Amino acid sequence: MKLWEEVIDKNPREKLKAEKHPLDIIEELPRLIKEGYERVPEEDLVRLQWYGLYHDKPRIGYFMLRIKLPGGKVKPDQLRVIGELAKSFNDYAELTTRQDIQMHGIRLDDLPGSLKGFPALGFSP
Numbered sequence: 001m002k003l004w005e006e007v008i009d010k011n012p013r014e015k016l017k018a019e020k021h022p023l024d025i026i027e028e029l030p031r032l033i034k035e036g037y038e039r040v041p042e043e044d045l046v047r048l049q050w051y052g053l054y055h056d057k058p059r060i061g062y063f064m065l066r067i068k069l070p071g072g073k074v075k076p077d078q079l080r081v082i083g084e085l086a087k088s089f090n091d092y093a094e095l096t097t098r099q100d101i102q103m104h105g106i107r108l109d110d111l112p113g114s115l116k117g118f119p120a121l122g123f124s125p
Contacts, residue, residue, distance in 0.1 A: 029108075056104050056106070063107070
């Protein structure tokens with residue numbers, strides 16, 4: 001067995017990446033939204049993590065959005081958009097000890113609108 005095949009067999013995340021490119025999950029959002037959270041395969045929930053979206057435990061059906069701030073730096077226009085986004089999610093966002101911003105209570109059908117403006121701001125998954 002080749003080394004890469006061994007890695008894929010032993011590492012579930014590498015297996016997921018080998019099956020389907022994780023960033024392609026964004027193209028499947030309309031289908032996932034239509035089918036509903038309950039029918040989203042666990043593998044696709046993991047793939048959403050490449051966009052900073054994590055299951056918001058213990059709230060079934062909700063996500064936590066983690067926005068990475070490289071070096072902890074954020075520009076005023078970026079912070080303004082983050083603030084507007086936070087207003088739509090319980091008027092709340094939190095700064096983490098790892099220099100990220102997290103927002104909770106995001107539903108599957110909120111995701112397209114939440115992620116839409118990120119590339120223009122210089123944010124990426």
